[in-house]
Amino acid sequence: MAEGKLFAGHVVRRLRRQSGLTQAAMAEMLDISPSYLNLIERNQRPLSATLLLRLSERFDFDPRQLAANEPGGGADAVRRRLADPMFADLEIDRGELEEWLAGAPGGAEAFARAYDRIGQGGPAPMSGESDPAVPVRREIERWRNHFADLDAAAEEVADELRLGAGDLYGAIAERLRVRHQLSIRILPADVMPDLLRRLDLHARQLQLSELLDPASRTFAAAFQLAQNEARGGIEALVKAAGFATPAAERLYRRHLTGYFAAAVMMPYARFLRACEATGYDLEILQRRFGAGFEQVAHRLTTLSRVGARGLPFFMIRIDRAGQVSKRYAGASAAALVEAQARCPLWRLHHAFDRPGTLTAQLVDLDGSGDAGVARWFTMARTVTPPGRRYGGVEAMFAIGLGVEATLAAPLSAARGIDLAGEATPIGLGCRQCLRADCPQRSAAPAARALLINERERRMSAFTFAGD
Template identity: 90%
Template sequence: MAEAKLFAGHVVRRLRRQVGLTQAAMAEMLDISASYLNLIERNQRPLSATLLLRLSERFDFDPRQLSANEPGGGADAVRRRLADPMFGDLEIDRAELEEWLAGAPGGVEAFARAYDRIGQGGSAVTGDDGDPVAPVRREIERWRNHFADLDAAAEQIADELRLGAGDLYGAIAERLRVKHQLSIRILPADVMPDLLRRLDLHARQLQLSELLDPSSRTFAAAYQLAQNEARAEIEALVKGAEFANPAAERLYRRHLTSYFSAALMMPYARFLRACEATGYDIEILQRRFGAGFEQVAHRLTTLSRVGARGLPFFMIRIDRAGQVSKRYAGASGAALVEAPGRCPLWRLHHAFDRPGSLAVQLVDLEGSGDDSGPPRWLTIARTVTPPGRRYGQVDAMFAIGIGVEASLAAPLAAARGIDLTADATPIGLGCRQCVRPDCPQRSAPPAARALLINERERGVSAFRFAGD
């Protein structure tokens, strides 16, 4: 390693900033001087094999990051971009390029992304026009949001924790302390004004904000345990996804870590038994597993274990403007999740009118195009507020919607008293995709139909279209 003169200052600098250390503090942990670490970060000294080993041992650093995280794909990749005729008059030589990589790795990465997107279309490097979320969603749905290896590993650890203590949060905290030499410290909001969770490796502490509620604290502790004990399973899934976009890779890793955390709080077999015994009563499940509404709602979309499947739920999360921040179709295949638009007649949008209350609705979804009629769903919606809210700050709120096909919904506690064969609210996938005639709520004509204008008539809807 020393003979190869491995210069990786940008990786070391990024690692140091991620763990929140000064150069002096990190240098002390690596048994080197702060000035020497400064030279390494500026690529004026190579990263030795001994130092690489210390980074791996003391910061759980994966040496594969040295190549995976090179700005712009590394010097050769950046040089290929600079070979474009538009840069011909700049005469940037190798030495100048290496100085740029060492001194401003963020600037190099920004240049590479801009060039790939604007100069060459962006498909080969960024994919999906630079959007890292779309490829991650595709990968999650490819697995139907069920990761058997993560569920099995989480279930095993959950059983071990359950034998040691009835309090899951306390059991996770003790396991982190004994097995990983990490203590949990709850800090005042003024000390962590903009953070809810922080790992301080120098102090060997997982620091949590006092603003976190009990379920969020447990989830944060489980998230750290996942990073420590489920790394192999998570990295195998990340590697198998083969993302071209580094941001997509990080988002996917975060999703998988969160998945493991939820599976640790709500172990598969126990959770499925509780679902079936309670009629998938979310409020009971929250109390039984010490979880939040959104955590339980998300977990319901993951019950696809071979030989032990739960009901195929979907989940979606929107803000007051109708913008989607989470969507999981799971095994449901629900078009309600995948569609770019939504119908204002769906009570998901009405949940904001009664914060904290459940809105149960039977809906007929327009647009199936088969002889069996439009798909019918039983949906449940409720608002949630993010953890960490403080007085005087932005009062954020989201609406969570979950649903299952009406033909499967009879066992649900939420379906009691509802005739699942009775008339349901007719909804569509947004006005541009919906061809229901005479809808008073219509805001735009369907994209696939010609608009008809008659100066002598005015219908219930402001838009009449061919086929109406």
């Protein structure tokens, strides 16, 4: 995409080759000249709305594939990979990147796959098999974590359930019983000591632990409903992803099934209206839709329906050690999501000091390296997964949410904050951050040589070349 024009020559070329057509044959079917088709495939001419319509009619082509098949996940995704310190000396600007994607999409895709396979710039995996979460996250990123068909189907189911009963959990339980001959049974914790949910097909029961809170119980029931009623759409998306390993397929299938379940609990149109009416008030959204904080946070990253888009949030979940277990950039293209390390000055890490309290912060990435959008309005809060028993280990995670500062004015959490005022300067981890004299710095940037001066002591103990 450049200046509002759609360049997708790689997609048209792939479609032509899959159909076994020459350029002349495809041009005739599209009522254009072979030379014009050649220019389109070389990204020297944009795709018009008329041509998109002809492609969809004559080749059973879904225009949404254009967003799902951008080389490397699109310019923002490739830009985040290039922000790795190993590429710092190349100084690839946005114009050069766009020329690369337009002129050599296959090369850009190859770069993205190679980079992802070695763990985003880290050492090659010792097992010889890459982490299945990497290609799954990349596929989710391709779709901006918005699956329109699943959302539409879930919305229809939610409307039907709403007509049947006011209690969503009860309505789902009744639908499972009547349509799928599955009953829900709540079992004591000592009967299911290590499980929260189990499907017993022999007994035709969905068995849920009594340790699940109401929101988690509803989600578990909706998850089972998704497995029964959205299987076709989910399997089509899994097959189209073309994963190399069964583990990646299963992980992606679980994500899509959970996506459908959340969409049943928080139907798109109603949820977006509630977001806009309440200023994206997270507590009100939880109560109105009977959902947990993490469920609402995840749902905020999916609001990319054409003609009805919400604010482009990102979400990240970390533990006390800073390890990431969930990250969704959605439509935000936030470098904070993909970074392999985080800045201790970001209050995401401070959330553990005040469990259950929402903390807001305006952060500034300007000067921390090539991080794209500079200013972000972020929120953080801890969550505790269901299932803890007395005397057991209490798990706790911090959920981070963020949106571009220029878009944050409607947020209830941003009231009273000067979004154009002073912001906390942070980076993407010390090894990637180029800020000088940061008192919290723990290492010199990977792209700069460490300097040692025995006659001086600056604010930071890590002075580096170019500082």
